[in-house]
Amino acid sequence: MKAIVFDLDGTLIDSAPDIRAAANRMLATLDLEPLDLPTITSFIGNGLPKLVERVMRTRQIDMVRHEELTQVTLDFYNQASTELTRPYPNLMTVLETLKNAGYAMGVCTNKPEAPARDILRDLDMERFFDVVIGGDSIGVKKPDPAPLYRSFEDLGATARLYVGDSEIDAATAHSAGIDFALFTEGYRKVPIEQLPHRAKFADFAALPGIAADAFRVAAE
Ligand SMILES: O=C(O)COP(=O)(O)O
Numbered sequence: 001m002k003a004i005v006f007d008l009d010g011t012l013i014d015s016a017p018d019i020r021a022a023a024n025r026m027l028a029t030l031d032l033e034p035l036d037l038p039t040i041t042s043f044i045g046n047g048l049p050k051l052v053e054r055v056m057r058t059r060q061i062d063m064v065r066h067e068e069l070t071q072v073t074l075d076f077y078n079q080a081s082t083e084l085t086r087p088y089p090n091l092m093t094v095l096e097t098l099k100n101a102g103y104a105m106g107v108c109t110n111k112p113e114a115p116a117r118d119i120l121r122d123l124d125m126e127r128f129f130d131v132v133i134g135g136d137s138i139g140v141k142k143p144d145p146a147p148l149y150r151s152f153e154d155l156g157a158t159a160r161l162y163v164g165d166s167e168i169d170a171a172t173a174h175s176a177g178i179d180f181a182l183f184t185e186g187y188r189k190v191p192i193e194q195l196p197h198r199a200k201f202a203d204f205a206a207l208p209g210i211a212a213d214a215f216r217v218a219a220e
């Protein structure tokens with residue numbers, strides 16, 4: 001089975017505005033000033049607990065409150081995770097194309113699994129993905145390769161391609177020894193050249209060609 005696994009935040013969806021709203025609602029409960037979108041976006045990638053820790057540092061909040069404030073932020077996020085969140089251009093038609101081409105597809109994200117599944121359902125993407133592994137699903141997060149291995153294993157993959165937007169995704173794929181396609185329009189913090197990748201694309205319309213090429217080479 002040829003399988004493609006996707007990262008979620010900054011890859012399938014531009015989710016930073018709703019993550020920002022949840023973090024700012026948490027700050028508002030403490031009468032603290034909100035953070036702007038670029039700042040919040042730069043905090044995305046290592047999962048929600050890490051994002052909340054980074055937010056707390058900007059406002060000198062005592063880390064003894066980390067667990068509590070992570071839960072507060074998650075509660076706000078669960079209430080409104082698709083108000084402002086949108087799929088990237090051309091994604092939906094390309095997912096349809098890939099599904100029809102017979103690829104098995106899954107999601108491997110550091111976002112907690114419950115909101116990840118809510119978002120996929122709300123944006124009518126759930127039907128494309130047979131597997132969803134979140135940051136809290138198996139006890140470890142990317143860049144540990146275990147969630148990625150598990151995603152492909154659960155899909156019954158014999159040939160594998162991972163698609164993501166960040167240095168964390170590139171590092172995960174690299175240490176897992178899995179081909180990586182970099183979506184360049186997400187939340188990456190370092191130049192493209194610094195990230196190991198087999199292919200890169202700025203428009204999802206390019207992905208079916210990249211996948212066909214990656215799996216053809218793998219089969220040779
Ligand atoms: O939740 C995060 O921090 C990042 O999520 P991602 O792995 O889907 O990019």
Ligand SMILES: [Mg+2]
Nearest residue numbers: 007009010165
């Ligand atoms: Mg991402």
